[in-house]
Amino acid sequence: MGFQALEKLHQLHDGYKRAFRVGQLELLLIQEEGRVYLLENRCPHMEAPLTYGRVQNGQIRCPMHGICFELATGKCGPATPGSLRAVKTYIPVYEGNTVGVVL
Numbered sequence: 001m002g003f004q005a006l007e008k009l010h011q012l013h014d015g016y017k018r019a020f021r022v023g024q025l026e027l028l029l030i031q032e033e034g035r036v037y038l039l040e041n042r043c044p045h046m047e048a049p050l051t052y053g054r055v056q057n058g059q060i061r062c063p064m065h066g067i068c069f070e071l072a073t074g075k076c077g078p079a080t081p082g083s084l085r086a087v088k089t090y091i092p093v094y095e096g097n098t099v100g101v102v103l
C-alpha cells in the first residue's frame, strides 16, 4: 500500500487528536508535548473508538471504561487485567509537508 498521508504538518499542535480511516484501518493521530503518536483507534477491551479519550501524561484513557494506554507503546496501565492486549501503534512517517503511515 505504501505511504498514506494523513495530515499537513502545520495542522499539528499539542492537544491535536484526529481519527482517520485508511482502507479498513481506523487510526488516531495525536500530538502531546511535541511528540506525535499514531495508534489503532480501537480499544482492545471492547473495541470502543479512542477518539474521545482523554490524553494526559503520555497516556490515553478509553472513554468507555477508563482503561489507560501508553501512547508510545500502546500498553495498558498496571491496574488493568493481565490478558488485555496493547493497542497497536504505528510509526508516524514524515514526507514533504505531511505526516502519515506506511502500510
Ligand code: FES
Residues within 6 Å of the ligand: 043, 044, 045, 046, 047, 048, 062, 063, 064, 065, 066, 067
Ligand atoms: S472499551 Fe475501552 S476500556 Fe472498555
